[in-house]
Amino acid sequence: MIKANGLTKRYGGRTDKTGKTVVDDLTFTVEPGAVTGFLGPNGAGKSTTMRMILGLDAPTAGHVTVGDRDRAYAAHPAPLHEVGALLEARAVHPGRTAHHHLMALAHTHGIPRSRVEHVLDLAGLSDVAGSRVKGFSLGMGQRLGIAAALLGDPATLILDEPVNGLDPEGVLWIRNLLKSLAAEGRTVLVSSHLMSEMALTAERLIIIGRGRLLAETTVADFVRDSGVAAMKVVSPEARTLAALLAGPGIEIAPGAGPDELDVRGVDGEYIGRVAAAHAVPVYELTPRTTSLEQAFMDLTRDEVEYQAGTAHEALTEATA
Template sequence: MIEARELTKTYGEKTAVDGLTFTVRPGAVTGFLGPNGAGKSTTMRMIVGLDRPTSGTVTVNGRPYADHPAPLREIGALLEAKAIHPGRSAFDHLMALAHTHGISRHRVEEVIEMTGLAQVARKRAGAFSLGMGQRLGIAAALLGDPETLMLDEPVNGLDPDGVLWIRNLLTGLAAEGRTVFLSSHLMSEMALVADHLIVVGRGRILADTTVEQLVREAGGDTVLVATADPVRLRSLLAGPGVEVTGRPGSEQLMVTGRTAREIGFTAAEHGIPLFELTKHEVSLEEAFMNLTHDAVEYVASAA
């Protein structure tokens, strides 16, 4: 479990992380989302003691990271896959880490096999592709068989087979009751693996919720209706908590606050033919963009 309480980090006049309070619980994959510059990487660095908080606290399994006598056995982290001596082989890199915690050679060989590195384990890591470097970073994170796993953009550079592999790995670890904390800009992938989401913008919490709830609040309960008489149907559907929108002259209406079943019964009762009646699906990407549009620091100018 990871617990942050009023976690803050400033660099001079710049506040990178501003009073974050959240809990990453075991038994689930928690996605950590936010635009570039939102404070995600700084937060992750503070969790594992690479940056010192200006104020506030963060603990892993009840203790600050630095207080754990064997931190690799508590939390496995991938923050920078290329943080490896380029002249050292994957096997030697992992063995060097293993020696610091009394981890066996057998476990090194196990994570090499687990991450698909067996064929390149004796090759210099400096010659690795981005995808192979990611696999080595994940192998290092898994080395101590930790109860908590924290990965920053783990699918970078992975081919489709590698993406499927990491997806199954993360959901499998969560199913074992472990804590999985995952940062990624790939919303389609996050929608497939995450149970819970923590969304930040400009260093502050914007949402601490489930994927389903975030999508629902962004319009996931909207129904698309096409009818020959949109004006009449709109008036029949109107009521407290109901929003009906549509372009003038268009046969299509977007209805929020009424289920497709209710809309269908109302139309049938009043003899209004419907051409289409479907639930409007809002993607996680759309929901994320709606939530963070005021918190984006780096925006490309129009050509």
């Protein structure tokens, strides 16, 4: 597993007022046997945290351990067998072929050629194994980076935006691969901005904002605790029902259809009782639960470092 305890990274001196704390007293555990999504807005400190896990950046304070023996990644005698990582897929000599790139890594750990051929096949790169990396597309580069991460058959995987540049087939491949690796009892930490993909892939979540821990939970609990976004109500007397339901803390908006309402602030039982008491027919009463994307947006709304304007604001400014 991965254990971070009080992990802090500050750029600039401790007394330098111009310094910036990128990761702030971060404590979490990534358990084996599940895909853990590592989420946060741009600038939240995700990549810096991953670099500290791998010993590429030294923490200002705190520490992080990887594996059953509770030691730092750099202390492992054969780190590729312990942790496979993808932080920057393009960190490859462009003049090397895919096969030579993986063989160079394999030689550092005595990994046999058969394993190189296996991960090339697993990543769907066997047909281009002899091609130079400089001619690879973004998606092919991602596949090569994932193959490199799997080369040592590691117990722990740390992947930063692994679906970036992949086509739909590639996205499905990496989703199924990560789930299968977690099912084998491995520790899998995946950073991504694609909430829809995380909803399909991850079981657990670690969410940070401005370097601080915001949530450490399961996907199911996170979405459930965000509550019901709205109740879909369909009634031939929608206007009448809306007037009966109106009250403090209750939001009512027209739905997609002429007889449809979106009602927030009350549950289906309350709506049903009000409708029955006034003999208002109701054809449908369906809870619309919050998506992972919406729950994430609600949690991190005040943690976004770079807040973009809306398209309407941009258009208004342009025509003013």
